Amino acid sequence: MPKDTGIGASTKRREDLRFLTGRGVYTDDLSLFGQAHAVMVRSSVAHGRIVSIDTAAAEAMPGVLAVFTGEDFKDVGGNPAGWLINSRDGTPMREPKRPVLAHGKVRHVGDAYAAVIAETYAQAKDAAQVLADATVIEELPAVVDMRAAVANAANRVHDEIPDNLCFDWGWIEDNRAAVDAAMKAAPHVVTLELTNNRLVPNAMEPRASIGEYFPGTGDYKLTTTSQNPHLTRLLVCAFVMGIPENKLQVVAPDVGGGFGSKIYHYGEEALVLAAAKRLGRPVRWTAERTESFLSDAHGRDHVTKIELGCTKEGDILAIRTETLANVGAYLSNFSTATPTFLHGTLMAGPYKVPHVYVNVKTVFTNTAPVDAYRGAGRPEATYSIERAVDKMCRELNLDPFEVRRRNLLTPDQFPYTTPVGLVYDTGNYQATLDKAIELADVSGFEARVAESAKRGKLRGMGLSTWIEACGIAPSHLVGVLGSRVGLYDAATVRVNATGTISVMTGAHSHGQGHETVFPQIVAEKLGIPESSVEIVHGDTAKIPFGMGSYGSRSLAVAGSAMDRALDKIIAKGKKIAAHMLEAAEGDITFADGKFSVAGTDKAKSFGEIAFSAYVPHNYPLETLEPGLEETAFYDPANFTYPAGAYICEVEVDAETGKVDVVAFTAADDFGNVMNPLIVEGQVHGGVGQGIGQALCENTSYDENGQLLTGSYMDYAMPRADDVPFYTVDHSCATPCTHNPLGVKGCGEAGAIGSPPAVVNAVIDALHRGGITHVAHIDMPVSPNRVWQAING
């Protein structure tokens, strides 16, 4: 019987009622007395020297209250990168300052160099145009293509960085010679050059920020579209504006999706705070969709050469990759970690590969900053490996399922130390592979191929077995790897006098469903109804601390913190019960919402204990404090390692090149599943984004750095009819061994595992159709590209 409440129940998402009925409260929904409107003035060229900005005409426009330029922020700090990466030669990465507003130079189309604040949005917009017209920018040649960027030293995104390189990273550098030797000795080497296409995050809600300043106290408040308000507070206070942390409250109310792009601190947030202080009025800014395209941190954008050395039977002996990773014009907060420690460390995949070496050169270009986007580094690693393994199968005429089985780690090999620095704690990769094969009806595939052929379509099947490291992250480990922050999380469980509960969590929900799942866990542990529990998140004034939500970390890290705080609540409850029941604390047991004296029928309900905690008429105050509220910080001992097997079936119309995904099966191991309905939804969304990357989405800059795909007229988002009905399974669970809930995280899985399954299926379809000269097609595998490949 499926449970209908608590852990493992498919409780419907309580937050959806307000989201689906238009009653969510997003940043832009807030309207404050006396508010003024900010409009950013953005560069229309990719690279240029700011010669002069004449603000006079704009300032004289009706309703204009203030104009800001880079000059106003030249003495404040810069927005830093969160990870320090060292190059292979030991030198630290190049870290150009990222100013609030561009100063001296503009470095990408959409780079904001000024802002206009006015009484109304329309007035600000009018004045912004006047200001743009009164600005002289001397256009410089744009650095767009990564290969050209590193080859042509004359053309520099940052004048002080001669080769446009942020760093040249080797992982693990000491293994390089051994990997080279293993590759040389390998009986067969597969080589593949591929592009991991750049993506625009396209959160449904554009970024928005409101700054407030309270002159009476000197306090600031920032309401903003953030996935992690505490991190934003830290960056604004300690790095950019120099505001004491206790003087800034950051609130992230309902947030309409982020996919990574709202992890980071952006200049607009500092701008509205500075403007609010100068004007003594709230100042608001909301991005237009065009601004989202131009200025949100983009994702992916790798160019990779992968070599895979193997035996003729398909045993993988060595993997070596060389990647150029685009960071765009400035270092966004996680931009240096994404192509390195979230990518290179995964390059062994779920396989037993003795030798792996990864080289990543991170390149500055005159494009929008690039940072973590759903999956962040791990989709890039998975795509490279799984495409190379597929190519190996084709070159050696081997069965892709058998090859996976030969190379997958087996359950008895855990814990397993990879050659790229991770320790996989547990897993059963054969089980998910078998499950996927069963659910995808692989044995019936040939018949489906024949049926498709009757309709003039080529059918193909693609497989991907994937792994990721998430539950980000053990502070001790990331500290060694260059992180400048710890990646623990925190929770406060506040039991109210009437027995209801508020949980203040450092996780931030921007669509994931925390408001539903976290109460399920509380309800299970305390034996109370889910409806008695409320989640409080997204406000630095209300929650103890938190690192926010990304990297599939909410349950694994913040959920674990909550679990620990609940343990403390139960321990305190036992103390109270011992006092009330006149028993020894050691004799009190807690089960099903009742504190009992072992071996007797004496008991107090959770509600009675809670009430007593706040009405402590006869407490022994020396030994028992009133109140029932506990906080815990949780720092994970290791990453978690979700893994799975994905099987995709496509039909290709060889005449037009159009690919249809006709079936998709995902068998995942997420450890213990708290709410199957939500997990399934997360996989649907992730796979949808993966199919989007594989077939539709492309971010294209022309040679002058103009964004050609700057609207939905040209940026192809996947739509409902681009995706099939999914078959999703997560029954093959091996619980995480090191967190109290045994959870691994499911938010990014779909986006990580699916792109290679789709592309492998397309190649398979072509080969089955006799089009065997096509070894690879870069994503997005658009109709034109498929047609070109077939006829090329």
Add this chain to the structure above:
Amino acid sequence: MHNFDFVKPSSIADAVAALSSEGAQALSGGQTLLPTMKQRLAAPDVLVSLTGIAEMQGVCTGEGGLHIGAATPHAVVARDAAAHYPALAALAGGIGDPAVRNRGTIGGSVANNDPAACYPAAVLASGATVVTPHRRIAADDYFQGMFSTALDEGEFITQVIFPIPHKAAYVKFNQPASRFALTAVFVAQFSDGVRVAVTGASNNGVFRWTEAEAALSSDFSAKAISDLTVAADDMISDLHGSAAYRAHLVKVLTGRAVTAAR
């Protein structure tokens, strides 16, 4: 968006008067014009709405075929033309999404003459007549290259009259992002011959593929065009499709349209 005045005449005569003033522009469904104004790429002084004029609404049969009021939304054409001219109704039903179809109109689409729009293919392949307050313009004279038509300054479409073919079909290959036509072909078979109009493909906007028309007029089957080739010279080349790809699609889609024609 900049400030503008708004008028909504209830007769064609009042609309003619309103549109004769300097800086006035017709507004129909607003699905093209309003986004352009929001992006500040257009800033008319006066918008003259054409959606309040009864004679410019609806679908009915009449002299010369099917009469469609210029301010008739795509959704209404999809519904009301289905019994008379199924290929045309299907075309209207495949434009954009429900919101676009409930506001966007045939007149706006034909006036705008977007090179990737659907209706121009139907108008040209049907040999339709574009009616304005002062004259009637044959489809062959009306389309004059992308975004360019025979309409004079201030002149507007009141109605489009479609002769009804024996058989017809519209086959559209979606541009992956916008889902306008990357290339689309409308084939219509009349007693005096076949007309084939192609949209989405050419730098010169919608055009007739006359070689295919000749071949199909003597043999209305996909194999009748199998030996023909389409030159890529004037084809659009962009992120979504090269000129050669579009030229290829013209032929593939024409064949499919012939097969699908009903």
